[in-house]
Amino acid sequence: MATAEAQLSEKQERSIAHSTSWLNVWEGSVRSGKTIASLLRWLMYVVTAPRGGALVVVGKTYDTVGRNVFEPLQDPSLFGDAARHISYTRGAPIAWILGRKIEVITANDAKAEARLRGLTGAGAYVDEMTLLPKEFFKRLIDRMSVPGALIFGTTNPDNPGHWLRKDWLNRADELGVRTWHFTLEDNPALSAEYVARMEAAFTGLWYRRYILGHWVMSEGAIYEAFDSTIHVVDEVPAITRWLCDAIDYGTVNPFADLLIGLGADQRLYVVSEYRHDSRTARRQMTDAEYSAARRQWLAGHGVRPEFTVVDPSAASFIEQLHRDETPGVVPAENTVLDGIRTVASLLAADRLRIHRSCAGLIDELPGYSWDDEKAEKGEDAPIKQDDHSCDALRYGIRTTEALWRPHIPIALEVAA
Structure with missing residues (x-):
């Protein structure tokens, strides 16, 4: 399975080929190509995922899931003929991807953990991982109990003390987690003009996180550009x-x-x-x-x-x-x-x-x-x-x- 129009970068191809761990994380700059690579890998997984358990897409809200996951998946310029076989109505708790039923679960508050009760998971795609409650993520991992179940997720950088970085990314080798760090240079679909506009759109903390892709601490003035x-x-x-x-x-x-x-x-x-x-x-x-x-x-x-x-x-x-x-x-x-x-x-x-x-x-x-x-x-x-x-x-x-x-x-x- 390949995208219809987009050419993948070497890092995107490498991340798709080697994302075979129980937890696979694409992190880095905005618009750096990590979402397209992770979604393509998710489509490939859905085709081969073990039966006997649920496949889930997880995000903070139905709006973010619709925008970040299903809108790209239903775009034929990105996913070719596969896009025609993806069915989802924004706000719905169920989607269909390549003939497989997908549960859509949101985690926007402290009560979100209850939405995972009774789930026997065979695989999960997690959008914007740093925005999820810590306990919800731990429960999601516990629920992926079908043999061969894999988790795929994306995140932009956050505070270096964030639980995702401390508990999982920094311990990737120890825990058998695979991660890939992306920057704007890793997305061949971006024009030089667009990259320049993106670089001009962010300042201070946001520039360091969303353009450079660094996990940096917030400090000093919030509106550094104010003059x-x-x-x-x-x-x-x-x-x-x-x-x-x-x-x-x-x-x-x-x-x-x-x-x-x-x-x-x-x-x-x-x-x-x-x-x-x-x-x-x-x-x-x-x-x-x-x-x-x-x-x-x-x-x-x-x-x-x-x-x-x-x-x-x-x-x-x-x-x-x-x-x-x-x-x-x-x-x-x-x-x-x-x-x-x-x-x-x-x-x-x-x-x-x-x-x-x-x-x-x-x-x-x-x-x-x-x-x-x-x-x-x-x-x-x-x-x-x-x-x-x-x-x-x-x-x-x-x-x-x-x-x-x-x-x-x-x-x-x-x-x-």
Whole structure:
């Protein structure tokens, strides 16, 4: 079985030929060819996998599994005639690959381990391994009990203290695990122009992990590319689409609301900021007062954004907005690292600018930093201090991504 159009690199061919261990891991840069190689090997395995047990595809969510696994598998330009024999509807728990039934299992929370109960596994393909809970992965391995069962998985680099690296990759020889490290140079399908765009799209931590393919610790400023002389402006162009106002809710802590629009110059703009700090003002506001203040602020700009994106933990305020018949209220997409990475990429490519009036956001951005103590424990997390407008920014950018992405000419791909 071979791909229809794509030519494989020597490393891809080698990884396919020698991925015969009980656990086989492709790791490294984004778009480095590891996913195509691992999926081709998975197709080959499905044909020959032992009977009497389940074959499973595992990922963090149904969306990531659909995007990273089944969309490529169903692309005939990548997998030729085999693509016609792969059937999957996004969100479904069952797929069919080359006549074999495949169970699709997600692992997005602490309860995910229960989804493996009763499974007798004959083989597994694991997407984005570092995003899975540690105990879920251990249980998955335990469940691959059919003789001859093999596991295949991919991952981008993460914190060097991550459990996957410490417990499995660093002990590969001892445990009989086979691993292959990929960089952009290992994907012959990438043009030089595309590689240049990818290199420009990432900065700091993300550049070191996703372009160089290094397992490095998060440290220092999160938005290293932020430059007030570039990203802070006195005027904004015509706004072609008012995407949202994005709210980080606070009573004792500051309440921050950012108005975000898509500019005619194919950039995102934070046009205005409403902010109330109860400590500075020496007065706390109620949900009803915040809602009224928000309406007055937006009315002053003559703007009604398409969505009001709210801190998902602010249940009482969301309810107040509904009572006030605020249109387009949605809980924010709150995957912290994905949001940070997207904002960082926009700043690095100069596709996000901020009006000078947004004093709270401008003040927070330079000091928004990684938590060193958590980094030492293998976790990537920002310091939870002076981050309210920064949180509102990633809420708004990430939640409305489907609206602005088609209009922003930047390589923001983060999948393998």
